[in-house]
Amino acid sequence: MSSELQETSERSEVVLGIDVGGTGARAAIEPLAGAFGTSRDVVSGPAVKITAGGSTAPAVMAALIAQARDELEEHRPGARIAAVAIGATGIASLVTNPAASLAALSAAAGGAPVALAIDAVTAHLGALGGEAGAVVAVGTGTIALGTDLHGVWRRVGGWGHLYDDRGSGAWIGIEGLKAAIQHHDGIRADASALLSAAESRFGAAPTWPAQLYTRDDRGSVLAGFAADVAGLAALDDPAAARIMTDAGALVAQTLAAALDPALPRRAAGVGGVFAAGGAFTAAFTSEFARLAPDASLTVGAATPLDGAVRLARLLAAGQVPTGHPPFLWR
Incomplete structure (x- = not known):
């Protein structure tokens, strides 16, 4: 040629x-x-x-x-x-x-x-x-991987929203719905804004089980409600802010656990949930610094x-x- x-x-x-x-x-x-x-x-x-x-x-x-x-x-x-x-x-x-x-x-x-x-x-x-280190990806789910792309492969999380994906979009949506239904039932009195947001998205509370339990895209639907929770947190709603703070800390724990001792102390967080910023990102960076004070951290680089x-x-x-x-x- x-x-x-x-x-x-x-x-x-x-x-x-x-x-x-x-x-x-x-x-x-x-x-x-x-x-x-x-x-x-x-x-x-x-x-x-x-x-x-x-x-x-x-x-x-x-x-x-x-x-x-x-x-x-x-x-x-x-x-x-x-x-x-x-x-x-x-x-x-x-x-x-x-x-x-x-x-x-x-x-x-x-x-x-x-x-x-x-x-x-x-x-x-x-x-x-391509550099060695640990990364956590937070979208509908949460998964972290510590690797050098050759001999070290340490996975943490990513096991689905039923019992894992801590701090993910689906997790935030579930926690928001938990607070909302507890307010609806009179168990707590601080989640009226979350109840209102959930009813705006899903309709009356008694209809939620039929809508959510039967769907094959349930994780995506739950993650969609996370945007409402994050929006309320940005408006300083206490219940929503607590959920976002807890989510950020949980994601930091997942990332820190993926920092295998054989890897450089280099870490990053990526994924759509980081766009929420505010309480989520503040808790994430604070908790990660507490758990891995000697590690570098970047957020949302790519x-x-x-x-x-x-x-x-x-x-x-x-x-x-x-x-x-x-x-x-x-």
Whole structure:
């Protein structure tokens, strides 16, 4: 191939990074020859649902790849996908055999190599850029990962909103509903604003069980109410502020637990809940400083979608030689 043809071929190659979460999914298309984070196109997809058959993540991933290819055909005709990397919530816990999806996903991407990871891996790559340390990702759920991306892999949390995901969007929504129903029942008298917000979102309190217990996107719905709780906390509602303060402290505890002794004392927090700021972020930074006073901490430096693009670039460059189940498959 002549140098001119090779250059043209390289310009037409793109990488595809996909972030699949409990409140939505996104795919970023980025030219392989360009600098990281430049000329990026993003398409959106649905949130993951949890049914009796498990997670819908594989179907969401395949649909996003198809959307991305349609986007390429329209805006970058002739472009070829050089690599695909996906970070997905619940992929290790709620999908029976994640590796079984790889061949179909590769075929959907025109034969491109595919790396599939739990969302904590792509959050880590986004926040620390490949450096060793610990990262906590807080969205619908909460999961932390301490790793050097080679020999150390320490997961904390991410086990779902029924008994874990402490401090997450779903956890905040649940705590807000707990306070609201207790006010409704006369058990407490300080959560009238939370009750009003819950009734505005879900209707009369007696209808909540039928609405929430029967849904396969319950985590996402609960996380949606977290925005109302955070909004009330920003208005100095005491009950809501306590929930956000508790959430921040719990997330800090999860992150501190992921700081494996074999890793540098470097940590980061990412995810949509950090946008709440206020009581949540203040409690998070304060509690983390108490638990890990010798560790550095950054918040909101990058997103899991950035991490998925970074992983796709590494894969295209041949720098992801093997997988590390149950964290990374390729």
